[in-house]
Amino acid sequence: MTLPLTYAQAAERLLDWYAVCGRTLPWRGSKDPYAVWVSEIMLQQTQVKTVIPYFERFMKRFPTLTHLARASQEEVYRIWEGLGYYRRASQLHEAARILSRDHAGIFPGDPALIRQLPGIGDYTAGAIASIAFDLPVAAVDGNVMRVISRFGGLSSNISSTAGRREISAEADGLHRSGMGRPGDLTQALMELGALVCTPKNPQCPGCPWQTACMAYELSCPETFPVKSEKKAKTLGDVACGVLIREGRILLCRRSAGGIWANLWTLPMSNEFTGEAAALKDLLHLLTPLGAIPSMIPIEQIRHTFTHKIWQIRVYPCPITGGPAAESAEGSPCEASPGMLPDSLWIPLKQLPRYPMPAPMRKLSALVPWL
Ligand code: SF4
Structure with missing residues (x-):
């Protein structure tokens, strides 16, 4: 034990504070492991205020694990769209299918x-x-650390x-302190990190641990x-290229691994260092379709991932030849198999x-103005 109070004293102060200051959130108070699971996955790398509407929409559309397991991947992605880190959605869906198949749809404790x-x-x-099954098991993320x-x-x-x-070990000690209420303790620790002991400008005067806190005492x-x-x-x-033909736009589906797995995008190059190299790759990709990207991007956007940043430029690509987009009017149709696998000409209004x-x-919203 290296904490400046006994585990029981520290846990008691924290739980008292949480009872008064903990926020009311849509997933709080629920012991349904499915709801707890969905909220925890959504909250990874994402702020609470962003998650709330997504959580509510997701639970309305897939109220139980069985509903989620039966949904198609497209449906799950549609509800998840905009929340980012899509791998979370596909793994959530995959896990729901496993639980449905191997555990009769019951979440294991x-x-x-x-x-x-x-x-x-x-x-x-x-x-x-801890939250759904009240087991004294610590949950240690960046906040808790x-x-x-x-x-x-x-x-x-x-x-x-x-x-x-x-x-x-310290978080385990708090859970073993005999104060009970492991679910509340887990959420109280998270809440203290989110509301009071924030990365910058911690609000120490409002903290239940202030009088014993070593970092506070050291003023650092x-x-x-x-x-x-x-x-x-x-x-x-x-x-990226914007190709429009006969009222349809060309979209490609990303492969199952890597960034934006299984999602639909404008046809896009691989990642390069430098605009010219990326544009050359796009040209190589689109030439068999009879499309030549213009040299000047009509729009660009910067997107930040966990470990990298992409500068994404969008080029109009007039089509001067190549195979036509043939299908019944109003239906999506495949784009010349072999040139761009997993790509479709999609009626604009179906985007x-x-x-x-x-x-x-965001970029495809510009399409009507191109
Ligand atoms: S007193 Fe300040 S630094 Fe210490 S735990 Fe509380 S908020 Fe964090």
Whole structure:
């Protein structure tokens, strides 16, 4: 025990604070493991205020695990569209299918089984086990690491396994303190990190741990937690083409692995360093369709991922020849198989039906003006 209060004292103060100051959120108060799971997955890398409308829409459309398991991937992506990190949606869907097939649609209460599901790591397994099943299992994410390391003045580096282990041991200690209410304790720790012990300008006067907090006493909360410098994000260039023919626009579906897996986008180059290289790749891709990208982009957008930034430029691509988009009027049709696999000519008014990553949706909204 390296915390400045006993675990029981620290847990009691925290729970008292949470009872008064915890926010009312759509997933709070529910012991339904499905709802807890969906909320925890949505909250990864995403702010609470962004998640709320998505969570409500998702639960309305897929109120139970069985509803989610029976849905098509397209439907799931459509409801998820705009929330980003789409791999979360596909893993949620895959896990629902596994639970439906192997567990009769019942969410397991065993943390080890929960941990085996796609998209669930130690943190999410701990959150579901404690919140939905009231098991004394810690859930340690960046928020919790920050709060505990400041409270205890812990100087070990949280980028190291040893540093993370030390924080997890303290979080486990709080859960074993005998105060009960593991679900509330997990949420109280998260809430303290979100509302009070924030990365910048922590609001120490409103903190239930202030009188015992080591970082506060040292007047340097923001120097905790100790961690290694983040690597700078790399910058990549991507070129996209707008091809319109007979009232249809060409969209391509991304492959099942990697960025924007299975989502629909404008035809796009691979990632390069430099605008010219990306444009050359787009030209190579579209020439068999009789389309030549113009040299000047009509729009560009910068999109930030966890580890990289893409500068996405959009080029109009007039079509001067190539195979026609043949199909019954108003239906999507395939674009010359072999040239662009998994691509469709889609009637313009059907664009909203196709799940797209947010920057592509933004760019495709410009299409009527092109
Ligand atoms: S007193 Fe300040 S630094 Fe310490 S745990 Fe509370 S908010 Fe964080």
